[in-house]
Amino acid sequence: MKVKTIGLVILSVVIFLMLPTNLFAHGFGERYDLPIPLNYFVLGAAATVALSFFVIGFFFKTGSGQDDYRRINLRRFKFFRVLTLIFSLLIKILAVVVFITLMISGLFDRSVADGRENFALVFVWIIWWVGLGYVTALFGNLWAVCNPLQILFTWFELIFGKQRVPILKWPKKLDAWPALALFLLFAWIENVYTGGSNPFNLAVLIGFYSIITWVGMFLFGKHIWLKKCDPFSVLFALFARFSPTEIRVIADGEGNSICEKCLSGCAVNPDLPDCVDCFECWEQADDSMKQISVRFWASGLTRGERVSDALVAFHITALSTVTYDGLSETPFWLEVQNSLWQIIDIIPGNTAVLIESFGTLLVPVIFAFLYIQICRLISRFSSDEMNYSDTVRSFVFSLVPIALAYNFAHYLSYLLISGQSIIPLISDPLFFGWDIFGTVGYTKDISIVDAKFAWVVSVIAIVLGHVISVWVAHKISLRRTSNHKVAIRSQYPMLLLMVFYTAVSLWIIAQPIVE
Amino acid sequence: MKFVAVAFVAMIFLIVGCGEIKSHQNSHNQSESDKTEFEINISNGSLVDGQERLVVTKDQNVRLIINSGQDLVIHLHGYDIEKTIKANQEDYLEFHAHATGRFLVNTHALLEGGKDGHDHKSHSSTEESENLLMTIEVHPK
Numbered sequence: 001m002k003v004k005t006i007g008l009v010i011l012s013v014v015i016f017l018m019l020p021t022n023l024f025a026h027g028f029g030e031r032y033d034l035p036i037p038l039n040y041f042v043l044g045a046a047a048t049v050a051l052s053f054f055v056i057g058f059f060f061k062t063g064s065g066q067d068d069y070r071r072i073n074l075r076r077f078k079f080f081r082v083l084t085l086i087f088s089l090l091i092k093i094l095a096v097v098v099f100i101t102l103m104i105s106g107l108f109d110r111s112v113a114d115g116r117e118n119f120a121l122v123f124v125w126i127i128w129w130v131g132l133g134y135v136t137a138l139f140g141n142l143w144a145v146c147n148p149l150q151i152l153f154t155w156f157e158l159i160f161g162k163q164r165v166p167i168l169k170w171p172k173k174l175d176a177w178p179a180l181a182l183f184l185l186f187a188w189i190e191n192v193y194t195g196g197s198n199p200f201n202l203a204v205l206i207g208f209y210s211i212i213t214w215v216g217m218f219l220f221g222k223h224i225w226l227k228k229c230d231p232f233s234v235l236f237a238l239f240a241r242f243s244p245t246e247i248r249v250i251a252d253g254e255g256n257s258i259c260e261k262c263l264s265g266c267a268v269n270p271d272l273p274d275c276v277d278c279f280e281c282w283e284q285a286d287d288s289m290k291q292i293s294v295r296f297w298a299s300g301l302t303r304g305e306r307v308s309d310a311l312v313a314f315h316i317t318a319l320s321t322v323t324y325d326g327l328s329e330t331p332f333w334l335e336v337q338n339s340l341w342q343i344i345d346i347i348p349g350n351t352a353v354l355i356e357s358f359g360t361l362l363v364p365v366i367f368a369f370l371y372i373q374i375c376r377l378i379s380r381f382s383s384d385e386m387n388y389s390d391t392v393r394s395f396v397f398s399l400v401p402i403a404l405a406y407n408f409a410h411y412l413s414y415l416l417i418s419g420q421s422i423i424p425l426i427s428d429p430l431f432f433g434w435d436i437f438g439t440v441g442y443t444k445d446i447s448i449v450d451a452k453f454a455w456v457v458s459v460i461a462i463v464l465g466h467v468i469s470v471w472v473a474h475k476i477s478l479r480r481t482s483n484h485k486v487a488i489r490s491q492y493p494m495l496l497l498m499v500f501y502t503a504v505s506l507w508i509i510a511q512p513i514v515e
Numbered sequence: 516m517k518f519v520a521v522a523f524v525a526m527i528f529l530i531v532g533c534g535e536i537k538s539h540q541n542s543h544n545q546s547e548s549d550k551t552e553f554e555i556n557i558s559n560g561s562l563v564d565g566q567e568r569l570v571v572t573k574d575q576n577v578r579l580i581i582n583s584g585q586d587l588v589i590h591l592h593g594y595d596i597e598k599t600i601k602a603n604q605e606d607y608l609e610f611h612a613h614a615t616g617r618f619l620v621n622t623h624a625l626l627e628g629g630k631d632g633h634d635h636k637s638h639s640s641t642e643e644s645e646n647l648l649m650t651i652e653v654h655p656k
Contacts, residue, residue, distance in 0.1 A: 032593050032616030034652060413616070446593050447614035450573075452655040513617065 029126055029418040033513060034451045036458060041510040044459040048466050048502045052495055055470050056488060068272055069299035071246070073291040084292065091142075092151045098123065099148035101429050106203025110431045118199040119429035122421045124206070125197075129190070130411045131419065136236050137404045138297075140245035143236040144279055149213045150233075153222055166221035166263070175310035176228045180317060183231035184360070187321045191328060192356040223264040223280035234311070235318055237277060241300035242400055246293050249275040249285040258285055272303055298468045301400055302475035306393040313368065315396045319403040320367035321360070323504065326410050328359060330511040370497065371396070377493035378477075386480045386490060394480065395494060398473035402498060405465020406505035409458035413449045420444045458509055466502040470495060550576040557583040557600075560622045560646040569651045571612050577651070579608040585624075591651065593618040612653040621645040 036044075074080045106120035135142050144150075157163075195201035216225040226233040240246075249258045251273035258281045259266035259273075266278045275281040277300070282290060307315070327333055337355050344358070345351045375391040386394075423442045428434040473494045477487040555565035571577050581589060583600045589608060590597045593616060598608045623645045 030592060030619075032614075032618060034615060034617050034654065445614075446616065450655055451615035451653075 029122075029414065029421075031414050031513065032417060032446060033413050033454065033509075035512050036455045036506075036510045038510065040455050040459050041506050044463055044506045045503055047459075047463045048499060048506075051463065051467050052470050052499060055467055056474065056491065056495070068274075069295055069302060071248075071293040071295040071299070073248075073293045075290060075292040080292070088145055091146050095146040095148045096151055103203050103206065105429055106199040106206070108430075109199035111199065116431065117421050117425065119422075119425045120199050120202055121197060122418075122425055124202060125190075126415065126419050127422055130415050132236070133239060133404075133407060134411075134415065136239040137242045137408075138244075140243045141236055141240035141277065143232060144240075147226075147233065149210055150217075150222065150226065153214055153217050157222075163221070166219065166224065168219045170220050170224050170228055174228070175308050176234060176314055177310045178229040179227075179231045179234045180310060180314045182229065183235065183314060183317060183321075184364075186231055187317075187324075188357060188360050191321075191325065191360055192353055221263060223278075223283075226279075227264040231314075234314055238315055238318060238400065239404065240277065241397060242298050242404055243300065244294050244297050246276050246295060246300055247279070247282050248291040248293055249278070249281045250289050250291060252289070258289070276300065276303065298401055298472055301397040301472045302479075304394060304476055304479035305397075306390055307396065308393070312393055312396050315400075316368045316371055317364040319399055320364040322403050322407045322410075323367075323501075323508070324359060324363040326406070326505075326508040327363065328356065329513045330508060332511070333359070371399075374493045374497045378490050381492060382477070382481055382486055382490035385482055385486055386477070390480065394476055395473060398469050398476060398494065399498070399501065401465040401468035401472060402462070402501050402505065403465075405461045405468075406508075408461045408465075409505070409509055412457060413454050416449045417444065417446055420448070459506070462502060462505050462509075466498055469498050473498070550578055552578045552580060554580045555582070555649070557581065557585075557587070557589075557622065557648065559585060560587060560624070560648075562648050565649070567649045569649060571651065571653055573612055573615050573653055573656050575612045575653075577610055577612055579620075581606050581608060587622045587624060589648070590621045590623070590645070591618060592621065615653045615655050618651045618653070620648045620651060622648050 075084075102120040102123050105118060109118055109120075111118035111121075132143060189196045189205065196205070213225065213230060216229055220228075251257050255273055257273035257275060259275045259278070261284065262275075262278060262281050264278070264280045266275055266281060275285075336359075337352070340355050340358070341351060344354050347354055372392060375395060376388055378391050378395065379386050379388040382391075420442070421444065423439045427437045427439045434440075470491075473491055474487065477490050478484070481487045481490060551571050553565065553569055556563050569577075579589075581598075581600050582603070582605050584602060586600065586602050588597055588599050591608065591610065593614065594610050596608060596610055598606065600606050
């Protein structure tokens, strides 16, 4: 009875906090982007098509899909091992300090009274949500090192002892579906819920999320929780597959993979017994088997791993949410809202919120439907050398470069302009009159990014993302088919999807932003 | 052969696109002016006369000539310029368009005692007190 009462109270508080006041969503902060001109759009689209055929027709005449990609193991150098230890310790301390600061800043907000912006809002919505995505894709999975909740839990384990076996066993059928559910909730908070731009509400939401995470880690085990239930660990791990760095546990002398002992369920690839980017395996492995390597960007997407249905659904949702983020600001979406208004208005509740919520759920469903149909065609075009199920589970990674490129283009100006708000705040985050780094007086420079520069970079990024996606899909198909000709033929449907996805990305950044 | 054909067609688009960019640049070089003026008339915080979307070129000096039926505060976002406008008195909001982008112009009521009813720094939860008047787009040269 007590548990139910407490649960009802918590639910009521959450619902109360979620009651929207008006529809100023999309996280936080202002955007000053100009839509790209039509000629840039035409150029980008033309380059997309031309380069796609060029890449397929001329670059990959031969090649086997069974080779692992080239990499350099930096961990063999003692200097590097010492450097990573120091860096890891410093970043962990900084992460915890930042976490505590933003919680205090959110719960005891003084930004309105002082006429300044709030540290928690700026840090969470701009520096962390946007900036960390960039850092992860371009450099490596920093979140795996600096996640403050994981760090604090690890310190707790160091003090009170680590459990050898989790208290509860993670239900196998549950897989990573909770991570998907929580990600959808976050997407709703970002795109629909207005309270996310209120510092106190944000701090309370982070507080709830922290408690849930710590309890989950305690009951099911740290790594299992992070892989199955923590949406941000799963998302940043997906981005990190594109990055040029990895951690790896090599197979033993007899070719046995450490993944066989992994409780959090690494995807085992019999062709590639080494374990890449699993932190549970990393913690368990002998030092001599550990590697930290640099590799070419996007190589990590080509390993040909088959992920579970839950992770396919998660990845599709994450990729489509990035697209919806921009789509929801276009005149087209405004037209959709207007046409749905009278139908949705009869449902109790805020009509605008209901429509936006509907969009947040509908876009991933449409995306998933398209992706699944394309996978059916790929299987057919490969003369069934790739079965439909394997295709769905393998090719989802090939869409990541397009999504990352669009994300890069969409948020570039926002990060560089609105992100400057953090500069004065780091010197006095709690408005105590400090000036730690001498930057309190800094004022934002809105001319730091010229529109023409943003247009050129955006179009190049999206076209490049497309080309990389085509390359990744081709590498994956080479692993799955018997010869080069079958691999190319099987890629025509995916190429169609990629051209469409890239064209949509270009179209979105060519649309005027509607308020 | 078909790959070459498709690539050739795409190259045609590329050439056409490049031509468009060059002509776009030329038209901007020919239309430079020292100051650009726009007249806007406001009633009850909304635009009654004037363009809802103004387009200017980078480095132009822009002057908005404002007439309002009520006392209000007009706020140009991005540039973060605010001007208090008295009822039925012509006034100006001027700025040098040094930064490209799309900037909202809002109005909000002037409270008693001359204080404005808007937290212009936070941009967090007080947008509901602002009324969107127009947008100013500063395009690159």
